[in-house]
Amino acid sequence: MSFYRHFLQFLRVIQRRKVTTLIAIGGFALSLSVVVLLTVFIASEKSMNMTYPNVSNIYRVKSNNNGVNLPTLLADGFSNDVPGIKANTIFRHNYDKVKVNDDFINSLFAIVDNEYLNIFSHRLIYSDAEHNLDVKNNIILTQSYAKKLYGDVNPVGNYMEMRDQQLKVVGVMTDPPVNSSFQFDGLIGEVTSTQYTQRTYNKTTYYLMNHFLQLNEGANPKEVELKLAGMLKDKEGYDNTILEIQPLKEIYFDVKAHSSLPVANSSMLKLLIWISLVILLMGVFNYVSLAVSVNSERKSEIAMRKINGAGAKFIFKQFLGESVFVCVVILLLATMIAVVIAPSFSNILGKNIDLWLLMRSGVSWGLLTVLFIAIVLLAGVVPALIAARAIPVIALKGKGSKKNNLFRQSVLVFQLTASIALLFCVATIWKQIEFAKTQDVGFDRDLLVQINLSYFEKDPSALKDKLLQISNVKNASFTAGSPYYICSSMSGKVEEVDLSDVSSIEVDNDFASTFDVEIIAGRDFRLTDKNSCLINDKLYRKMGWDNLDGKEMFGGRVVGVFKDFHFKDIHHDVGYLKLNKIDELEWVTAMNVRLLGNDFSNTLSQMKNLVHEIDPDLDFRYQFYDDIIAKLYRKEEKQAYAVGLFAIIAILIACLGLIGVAEYTITQRVKEIGIRKVNGATVAEILSMINGGFGKWVLLSFAIAAPIGFYTMSKWLQNFAFKTALSWWVYALAGIVVLTVALITIMFQSYKAATCNPVETLRYE
Amino acid sequence: MISLKDIDRYYQSRFQRTFVLKGVDMEIKSGEFVSIMGPSGAGKSTLLNIIGMLDDPSAGEYYFMDNPVHKLKDKQKTEYHRNHIGFIFQAYHLIENLTVYENIETPLVYKGIKSKERKAMVADILDRFNMVAKKDLFPDQLSGGQQQLVGIARAVIANPTLLLADEPTGNLHSEQGEMIMELLQELNKEGMTIIQVTHSEKNAQYGTRIVRLVDGLVREDIPTNAKSLVAE
Numbered sequence: 001m002s003f004y005r006h007f008l009q010f011l012r013v014i015q016r017r018k019v020t021t022l023i024a025i026g027g028f029a030l031s032l033s034v035v036v037l038l039t040v041f042i043a044s045e046k047s048m049n050m051t052y053p054n055v056s057n058i059y060r061v062k063s064n065n066n067g068v069n070l071p072t073l074l075a076d077g078f079s080n081d082v083p084g085i086k087a088n089t090i091f092r093h094n095y096d097k098v099k100v101n102d103d104f105i106n107s108l109f110a111i112v113d114n115e116y117l118n119i120f121s122h123r124l125i126y127s128d129a130e131h132n133l134d135v136k137n138n139i140i141l142t143q144s145y146a147k148k149l150y151g152d153v154n155p156v157g158n159y160m161e162m163r164d165q166q167l168k169v170v171g172v173m174t175d176p177p178v179n180s181s182f183q184f185d186g187l188i189g190e191v192t193s194t195q196y197t198q199r200t201y202n203k204t205t206y207y208l209m210n211h212f213l214q215l216n217e218g219a220n221p222k223e224v225e226l227k228l229a230g231m232l233k234d235k236e237g238y239d240n241t242i243l244e245i246q247p248l249k250e251i252y253f254d255v256k257a258h259s260s261l262p263v264a265n266s267s268m269l270k271l272l273i274w275i276s277l278v279i280l281l282m283g284v285f286n287y288v289s290l291a292v293s294v295n296s297e298r299k300s301e302i303a304m305r306k307i308n309g310a311g312a313k314f315i316f317k318q319f320l321g322e323s324v325f326v327c328v329v330i331l332l333l334a335t336m337i338a339v340v341i342a343p344s345f346s347n348i349l350g351k352n353i354d355l356w357l358l359m360r361s362g363v364s365w366g367l368l369t370v371l372f373i374a375i376v377l378l379a380g381v382v383p384a385l386i387a388a389r390a391i392p393v394i395a396l397k398g399k400g401s402k403k404n405n406l407f408r409q410s411v412l413v414f415q416l417t418a419s420i421a422l423l424f425c426v427a428t429i430w431k432q433i434e435f436a437k438t439q440d441v442g443f444d445r446d447l448l449v450q451i452n453l454s455y456f457e458k459d460p461s462a463l464k465d466k467l468l469q470i471s472n473v474k475n476a477s478f479t480a481g482s483p484y485y486i487c488s489s490m491s492g493k494v495e496e497v498d499l500s501d502v503s504s505i506e507v508d509n510d511f512a513s514t515f516d517v518e519i520i521a522g523r524d525f526r527l528t529d530k531n532s533c534l535i536n537d538k539l540y541r542k543m544g545w546d547n548l549d550g551k552e553m554f555g556g557r558v559v560g561v562f563k564d565f566h567f568k569d570i571h572h573d574v575g576y577l578k579l580n581k582i583d584e585l586e587w588v589t590a591m592n593v594r595l596l597g598n599d600f601s602n603t604l605s606q607m608k609n610l611v612h613e614i615d616p617d618l619d620f621r622y623q624f625y626d627d628i629i630a631k632l633y634r635k636e637e638k639q640a641y642a643v644g645l646f647a648i649i650a651i652l653i654a655c656l657g658l659i660g661v662a663e664y665t666i667t668q669r670v671k672e673i674g675i676r677k678v679n680g681a682t683v684a685e686i687l688s689m690i691n692g693g694f695g696k697w698v699l700l701s702f703a704i705a706a707p708i709g710f711y712t713m714s715k716w717l718q719n720f721a722f723k724t725a726l727s728w729w730v731y732a733l734a735g736i737v738v739l740t741v742a743l744i745t746i747m748f749q750s751y752k753a754a755t756c757n758p759v760e761t762l763r764y765e
Numbered sequence: 766m767i768s769l770k771d772i773d774r775y776y777q778s779r780f781q782r783t784f785v786l787k788g789v790d791m792e793i794k795s796g797e798f799v800s801i802m803g804p805s806g807a808g809k810s811t812l813l814n815i816i817g818m819l820d821d822p823s824a825g826e827y828y829f830m831d832n833p834v835h836k837l838k839d840k841q842k843t844e845y846h847r848n849h850i851g852f853i854f855q856a857y858h859l860i861e862n863l864t865v866y867e868n869i870e871t872p873l874v875y876k877g878i879k880s881k882e883r884k885a886m887v888a889d890i891l892d893r894f895n896m897v898a899k900k901d902l903f904p905d906q907l908s909g910g911q912q913q914l915v916g917i918a919r920a921v922i923a924n925p926t927l928l929l930a931d932e933p934t935g936n937l938h939s940e941q942g943e944m945i946m947e948l949l950q951e952l953n954k955e956g957m958t959i960i961q962v963t964h965s966e967k968n969a970q971y972g973t974r975i976v977r978l979v980d981g982l983v984r985e986d987i988p989t990n991a992k993s994l995v996a997e
């Protein structure tokens with residue numbers, strides 16, 4: 001039979017079932033588009049850093065307590081003492097301002113050495129003869145940054161000013177790959193940076209850097225690791241430190257490393273993979289369920305075609321052809337939806353999802369083909385086979401078997417269950433984030449503001465006195481490092497007690513009063529204290545001390561014990577903390593100020609003026625501790641948004657499914673409704689009968705979703721040392737929301753059925 | 766043309782076997798117009814379906830034009846449906862999403878007849894049944910009698926040797942019913958073998974022979990003009 005004729009006839013089938021078709025196709029396309037986007041996202045996350053040609057030979061050096069910022073003096077040891085290492089380099093981000101043609105431009109530079117370009121395979125587009133980063137005051141710009149600064153001309157030989165230094169542009173390099181952990185505007189050699197950055201780090205003379213190794217082709221990484229394991233042991237503060245190496249392709253998923261490089265949570269990826277699977281299944285089931293019900297309505301057509309001489313093969317071909325057509329429509333629609341929602345998706349997931357990149361790669365075409373075949377098989381061949389096998393006599397008898405009903409209802413329950421479970425997850429994630437943001441951190445964070453002094457050029461001592469004269473400043477404390485920004489930690493033995501990972505912050509004598517931290521033993525710092533420290537209660541108890549007489553720790557005299565407070569996000573338990581008294585204010589990175597009253601904008605501008613009086617070049621950056629704490633949970637917030645979006649999509653698909661089932665059920669019961677009305681049932685009674693039927697399914701789904709949600713969220717909360725409770729009311733809320741949405745969805749249909757004239761419906765035969 | 770030998774048809778449930786037809790023997794010659802009668806549930810439709818190869822007997826032998834149907838494969842049965850057997854149903858069973866024209870055309874398409882030829886054949890039969898004006902309508906836009914006319918047109922367009930009709934007038938007013946019966950009689954006179962199931966003695970009279978079925982057994986098998994011993 002001609003294709004065209006068949007096509008027209010099929011269009012009529014669709015036209016007769018506009019709602020059903022729209023639901024089946026729309027739901028499937030929606031779920032498919034989400035799955036496509038998620039697949040792209042997951043694939044691009046998984047391929048992070050994979051575009052570097054040397055990726056399989058590059059390793060990052062890491063200490064056994066997850067430190068990746070390690071002393072630069074290591075570097076000499078690598079190349080000299082360890083066979084198997086072909087080359088090594090260092091890396092550290094450095095935000096700064098440069099002055100080009102009298103404009104200040106905030107820039108993100110990377111401090112590296114000359115090997116970086118080779119190991120990470122960067123090509124130089126322009127360069128002078130030497131282009132050596134190991135020469136002081138040389139800088140290499142990335143292509144896009146050079147273009148931003150100088151336009152399309154070759155900028156080599158130009159000078160740019162940074163902190164009184166004249167940097168010479170010696171080269172323009174290719175941009176770092178989009179899918180790379182290492183993003184920057186330009187490269188500066190370590191020799192250039194040392195003069196002004198070194199002092200802002202640890203008080204110890206170590207200059208801390210990320211270290212990367214390129215191993216020889218075929219070198220055994222385990223052997224290399226063994227060789228360099230003990231290289232830091234003889235350095236002060238690193239007694240118990242064992243070095244490890246980790247492959248470049250893993251660093252993006254290492255959440256534990258204390259690194260400034262971006263990381264992804266692999267458990268989040270797993271969650272997303274599961275969610276996309278569930279959403280795909282929802283769409284497929286939705287479609288198959290409706291396709292089967294449409295086909296069962298077409299039973300008599302199939303039978304008649306057979307009786308008129310169509311063999312099973314004909315019927316199979318006809319229905320398969322229809323399915324293929326529908327699948328093409330679904331795929332096109334899915335692509336369109338994907339293109340439309342890709343930007344908001346990228347926003348929520350915090351990553352640019354490039355669909356065109358997907359389209360251009362051969363792998364994805366392969367994947368798409370596989371997907372297409374899978375869809376046609378699942379959504380096309382199954383109903384077509386059922387149709388082809390239909391035995392005419394049976395087909396001509398009854399309508400819709402019980403089996404079909406069971407399938408439809410299972411699909412509905414599956415969709416409602418997924419919706420409720422996802423909603424519950426979003427609510428719980430949200431609750432945990434609120435808990436994290438508002439919990440008592442142990443110090444008073446109200447109106448406490450931190451001003452960044454990392455790049456403060458002058459002696460800050462003068463600053464403090466003047467600061468305290470501002471009327472709305474209650475008190476202030478200068479620190480190097482700060483709560484939630486721990487720059488140094490130590491491990492080692494103190495009085496035979498093994499201490500690992502003792503975090504430390506350098507503070508002046510006003511820390512406890514400014515942060516409102518209680519001293520519970522000994523005394524607070526005095527202005528004149530030298531070489532002394534305070535420790536937290538946890539560390540005190542770990543040491544098992546009962547007084548502080550003559551106690552010392554890592555070379556400092558312990559003068560007091562303070563009550564525990566949080567200084568890391570609540571993924572981590574409250575750890576050991578040691579506050580070292582700063583001897584010279586010159587090292588500080590932050591000024592922590594307690595404000596009074598509520599006119600902070602005025603107070604802040606007064607402070608800004610004050611700071612600029614002393615160092616006019618300083619970029620005045622401040623953050624309230626409330627915001628610092630809130631920022632710690634950005635990632636969780638993104639997760640919540642993402643899961644929230646999926647929950648909404650799931651609910652949407654479930655609603656589509658619901659409309660389909662409602663349409664079907666109500667059509668089937670139209671006669672029953674008519675008879676009931678003739679016998680005196682009111683509209684309200686009919687409505688409650690129909691709605692009660694669907695309410696039952698929501699209830700059942702709720703019962704299934706509860707344990708699933710509970711399990712998933714218990715797992716998710718395991719990432720936190722401090723967790724919110726999983727409360728029953730969150731479940732109830734999820735259930736009620738879905739129930740409400742469900743009833744609103746079918747309201748129109750059920751109302752129409754309940755109010756229709758029984759004389760009309762009973763005429764159906 | 767049709768020869769049924771000791772045909773049984775039963776349904777097997779878990780605990781028992783229910784016979785719908787038991788030991789049916791029947792010979793039908795080419796050109797006959799047989800009316801099958803009997804109370805509801807007697808097995809009339811089942812018998813008709815077996816004859817039409819839509820259903821298989823549980824036991825016994827069935828020869829259609831001397832070929833053993835009980836040994837035929839599905840494919841061969843499809844061939845018979847294409848070339849030799851036409852069906853009419855009480856509920857018409859037109860394909861709802863096809864027009865009158867397309868419904869009538871269906872058997873020709875499966876038979877592989879060329880489009881031009883099909884057009885001529887459908888036009889002929891539309892003309893004969895006085896339905897030219899209705900050819901582009903869909904089944905639900907027609908009255909019952911008109912739908913049944915389309916059903917008959919579809920059943921006979923490929924010029925089958927055997928026409929099976931299961932209560933073709935069951936859903937129709939007597940006036941429309943008469944028209945249908947006259948049409949069947951006319952087709953029979955042109956040489957088509959017809960077997961119909963009917964509840965109406967009057968309709969049965971259009972045929973040449975009456976078979977009475979009760980509880981799956983053939984109680985009587987007589988020519989139309991003979992006096993029935995069992996009919997009330």
Ligand SMILES: Nc1ncnc2c1ncn2[C@@H]1O[C@H](COP(=O)(O)OP(=O)(O)O)[C@@H](O)[C@H]1O
Nearest residue numbers: 776783785803804805806807808809810811812
């Ligand atoms: N699939 C089936 N399973 C069990 N019994 C059936 C089935 N189909 C039909 N029957 C029974 O077979 C008997 C004969 O049916 P049928 O041939 O349709 O009778 P009628 O003479 O009214 O056309 C009826 O009693 C019916 O209940």
Ligand SMILES: [Mg+2]
Nearest residue numbers: 809810811931
């Ligand atoms: Mg019957």
